[in-house]
Amino acid sequence: MHFLKKRTTSVEISNQFKYISNEFPLTIIFIGIGLKQRGLYSDGDDVDGILGQSGRRNTPLILRSFDIDTAEHRTEWRQLLKTLEKRIVLANKERGMLTQHWDLLFERTSGRIGPLTTLVNRACHRAVRSGTERLDEALLHAVPMDAASEHQRLEMVEKIQLALRNHR
Template structure:
């Protein structure tokens, strides 16, 4: 992202290069998107401390969620809502877009994160108008655009003339399940260790969750969304019952999302029958 932002910093005549984060549900796309946004915001704050006084605080990062059945006007309104730009029912799409571009420029937005991009369908009239608005915004707002969506390469988003324009301007990053092993490394165990470090349970023993890496990978299929939900749910239960620690038993008591539970049931080894 840092490289893409540098590439687009002095590009004024055409849309800046962007990025698309795609993959299956619960693969960590939104988590990655928000992490990039947070890193960018903190880096900007370190380089440009806000001076004392009534000066407006710069907003280097914007996050927009594509609404279901988005039209060009409702998407423009989402851009406006993020920065608190007043929008009335009487305003036209062009008026909202003009206000968005002006305010984003004044606020110093340098990175725009757009989530749930798979909801756009350029094959429909409404979807085509919305895609055109998005292209217009990428050319008028001096920022790098990053999109995230579920399996976007299999959706209509990359089809037709508008899809070709998007595909020609954005690099693609595939998010998938964390593998249990990758050469000599254990990426999923490393992820678990990071999640455990964020816990604040008085009686939890460090290293408990990494030792359960094989079990946790089986429960969650290596999906970061399912993993964080499982650990957070178990942590809340530990606080409520007063144990203040997570164990294999407490993890077993948590019911996960249907996708993870279905996977777990499918690969769960059968118990030997008693003779």
């Protein structure tokens, strides 16, 4: 969806994908941010609350960012970290290498899987290049992050502090 022209109308977008789906036996999966705003679920104007065919053909599935506001959400976050940890291949890998830093990883990534996997990947590369072959707090702090995650970092610190207060 990144390559759609910004000035393309929702009718033009809808017509392009209707043509493709009518001509080819395939399933189209749209992945991106702001798909609704780009007109993927409408064929122009919303008349009397009724969307066009595209609104009836497409089923949006939302992947939310992870949160830590409840015990259940913190468990989900830690489980994700455990799963990622299993996939790490470093000579000095330790159990809990990521989960012990759950709060730092949440702070740095805003609970989003894309920045998290990027951070872990970059940290692993640094660990290999440095010869330590393990992830620690200093290394996880040293990895540069994307602008959006850095922008939200203070907000994430406040979320973590609130979650820890409510947990006690």
